[in-house]
Amino acid sequence: MTTTLTKPPAQKAGPTRRPKSARAGGQLHAGPVAYIVLALFTLVSLFPLVWTAIAASRDNQRLAQTPPPFWFGSNLFDNLELAWTDANLGEAFLNTTFVAGVSAATIVFLSTVAGFAFAKLRFKGRNALMLIVIGTMMVPPQLSVIPLYMMVAELNWSDQLQAVILPSIVSAFGVFFMRQYLLQALPDEVIEAARVDGASSWRVVWHVVFPAARPAMAVLGMLTFVQTWNDFLWPFLVLSQTGNPTVQVAVAGLGRGYTPDQSLIMAGALLGTLPLLLVFAVFGKQIVGGIMQGAVKG
Numbered sequence: 572m573t574t575t576l577t578k579p580p581a582q583k584a585g586p587t588r589r590p591k592s593a594r595a596g597g598q599l600h601a602g603p604v605a606y607i608v609l610a611l612f613t614l615v616s617l618f619p620l621v622w623t624a625i626a627a628s629r630d631n632q633r634l635a636q637t638p639p640p641f642w643f644g645s646n647l648f649d650n651l652e653l654a655w656t657d658a659n660l661g662e663a664f665l666n667t668t669f670v671a672g673v674s675a676a677t678i679v680f681l682s683t684v685a686g687f688a689f690a691k692l693r694f695k696g697r698n699a700l701m702l703i704v705i706g707t708m709m710v711p712p713q714l715s716v717i718p719l720y721m722m723v724a725e726l727n728w729s730d731q732l733q734a735v736i737l738p739s740i741v742s743a744f745g746v747f748f749m750r751q752y753l754l755q756a757l758p759d760e761v762i763e764a765a766r767v768d769g770a771s772s773w774r775v776v777w778h779v780v781f782p783a784a785r786p787a788m789a790v791l792g793m794l795t796f797v798q799t800w801n802d803f804l805w806p807f808l809v810l811s812q813t814g815n816p817t818v819q820v821a822v823a824g825l826g827r828g829y830t831p832d833q834s835l836i837m838a839g840a841l842l843g844t845l846p847l848l849l850v851f852a853v854f855g856k857q858i859v860g861g862i863m864q865g866a867v868k869g
Contacts, residue, residue: 582585620800621716627651634833650838654825658839670735670817671799675792677740683788687780688751690763707743716808730814736808739799745791753788797847818843
C-alpha cells in the first residue's frame with residue numbers, strides 16, 4: 572500500500588504591512604532618549620543667554636560673590652536703562668542695522684550673480700577663478716586688517732560707516748554657497764528655454780535665477796546679517812564710541828573704570844542680542860521652510 576503525500580496548497584503572500592512611521596510620507600516619531608538628548612542640548616545652548624540676563628539683573632557686588640547668583644534680581648530694567656543711555660545704544664542700533672542691512676543685500680545680490688556664473692555659464696578660466704575664490708577663504712581675516720586700515724586712512728574714512736561697509740560687500744563663502752545651491756536647484760533646461768524665448772542674460776538672472784535661488788538667498792542674507800551685527804574687530808579699529816559706533820563698539824565702552832561694572836556690561840550685551848532673537852523669532856519659520864523647499868526642489 573503506497574501513501575501519496577500531497578503538498579498543502581501554497582498560500583498567497585499578502586502585502587506586508589509596514590509600520591506607519593516607515594510608510595512613504597509618514598512621520599518618524601522619536602523615542603524618549605532622543606527627547607532627553609534634545610532637551611539637554613537646548614538647556615546648554617540657552618544657558619549663556621539666561622546667565623547674561625541673570626547677571627544683568629544683579630549689581631556688581633553680588634556678581635563678585637561666591638557662589639554666583641543663579642536667579643534673577645531686581646535691577647534688570649535699571650541696568651538696561653543705564654546701559655542704553657551710557658553707551659548711546661539708540662544711535663548704535665541705527666548704525667548697525669544700516670551696516671548689516673547694506674552688507675547683507677549686496678552680498679546676497681553679488682553672490683547669487685557670481686554663483687550663477689560659476690555654476691551654469693561656460694567661460695575660459697572658470698575653474699581656476701573658482702579655486703582662487705575658495706583659496707581666499709583660507710586666508711585669516713586678521714592678515715587684511717593692516718592693508719585695510721591703511722586704505723581707510725588714505726581715503727579719510729576713519730569713524731565713518733563706509734569704512735565698515737566697503738570691506739563687507741563681497742563674500743567668498745557666499746559665492747561658493749550660491750554656486751553649490753544653483754548647481755542642483757536650477758536645471759539647465761530652464762535656462763535653455765529662457766534663451767530660446769529670447770531672454771538676455773540679465774533677464775535670465777532676474778526671472779529665472781533669483782526665484783529659484785530664493786531659499787538659499789534668504790539663508791545667506793540671514794547669516795550675513797548676523798555675522799555683520801556681531802562683528803567687533805574691524806568696527807572697533809575704525810570707529811569710536813563717540814562718533815558713529817556700532818552696537819559692539821558701543822557695548823565695549825561700557826563699564827570702564829578701575830573696577831568694571833559687570834552687570835552694566837551684561838545689560839548692554841543683552842540689549843545687543845535682543846534684535847537678533849527677535850529676527851529669528853519672526854523669520855525663523857520662513858527660513859527653515861525655504862531651506863526645506865529648496866531641498867525638495869534640488
